[in-house]
Amino acid sequence: xxxxxxxxxxxxxxxxxxxxxxxxxxxxxxxxxxxxxxxxxxxxxxxxxxxxxxxxxxxxxxxxxxxxxxxxxxxxxxxxxxxxxxxxxxxxxxxxxxxxxxxxxxxxxxxxxxxxxxxxxxxxxxxxxxxxxxxxxxxxxxxxxxxxxxxxxxxxxxxxxxxxxxxxxxxxxxxxxxxxxxxxxxxxxxxxxxxxxxxxxxxxxxxxxxxxxxxxxxx
Numbered sequence: 001x002x003x004x005x006x007x008x009x010x011x012x013x014x015x016x017x018x019x020x021x022x023x024x025x026x027x028x029x030x031x032x033x034x035x036x037x038x039x040x041x042x043x044x045x046x047x048x049x050x051x052x053x054x055x056x057x058x059x060x061x062x063x064x065x066x067x068x069x070x071x072x073x074x075x076x077x078x079x080x081x082x083x084x085x086x087x088x089x090x091x092x093x094x095x096x097x098x099x100x101x102x103x104x105x106x107x108x109x110x111x112x113x114x115x116x117x118x119x120x121x122x123x124x125x126x127x128x129x130x131x132x133x134x135x136x137x138x139x140x141x142x143x144x145x146x147x148x149x150x151x152x153x154x155x156x157x158x159x160x161x162x163x164x165x166x167x168x169x170x171x172x173x174x175x176x177x178x179x180x181x182x183x184x185x186x187x188x189x190x191x192x193x194x195x196x197x198x199x200x201x202x203x204x205x206x207x208x209x210x211x212x213x214x215x216x217x218x219x
Contacts, residue, residue, distance in 0.1 A: 002028040007060035035204035038213035086155030090167035094139040145176035
């Protein structure tokens with residue numbers, strides 16, 4: 001599903017440049033569960049942003065479903081992201097004044113889904129993560145674990161084939177972390193490709209394979 005070849009990423013600030021990734025080669029098959037690990041500054045988030053089409057490589061090629069997406073335009077990347085990729089972030093990224101179902105429905109707005117159907121699908125997605133009764137609550141009325149469940153529901157509402165989770169348990173206690181990881185693994189069991197960026201070895205150990213980065217290289 002994913003093939004990265006010779007991926008490098010250089011960030012330029014004035015006359016200063018920083019190479020975050022250095023010739024990374026990675027292959028991930030459909031339905032795999034993969035952890036990306038490494039210390040701070042190793043390039044984990046940069047690699048996730050490139051895999052998730054949130055950033056472009058400076059050099060190298062990225063094939064997603066046999067299509068070279070390395071140099072596509074922003075609107076083309078946005079279309080593929082909306083059709084194929086779901087994101088879960090450590091800091092939730094919810095709209096605090098919006099209801100749970102409204103947060104979940106955001107990807108459907110970009111996908112052109114109409115109002116009534118959008119709400120129905122959002123509530124169904126909340127039910128999948130055990131938050132059906134909380135659909136009308138605003139996100140600032142929810143606990144941290146509930147907010148992360150809303151974020152998972154939002155990532156799943158478009159039925160993505162690729163699910164990217166960046167430190168999804170970083171702000172949660174151990175019991176809630178286990179529940180969130182179970183939700184993510186259930187999706188993998190249904191055929192979704194799951195990539196988790198984490199510094200937590202216990203989280204990584206629950207994935208089928210680990211890719212460890214150090215100083216921008218796969219080691």
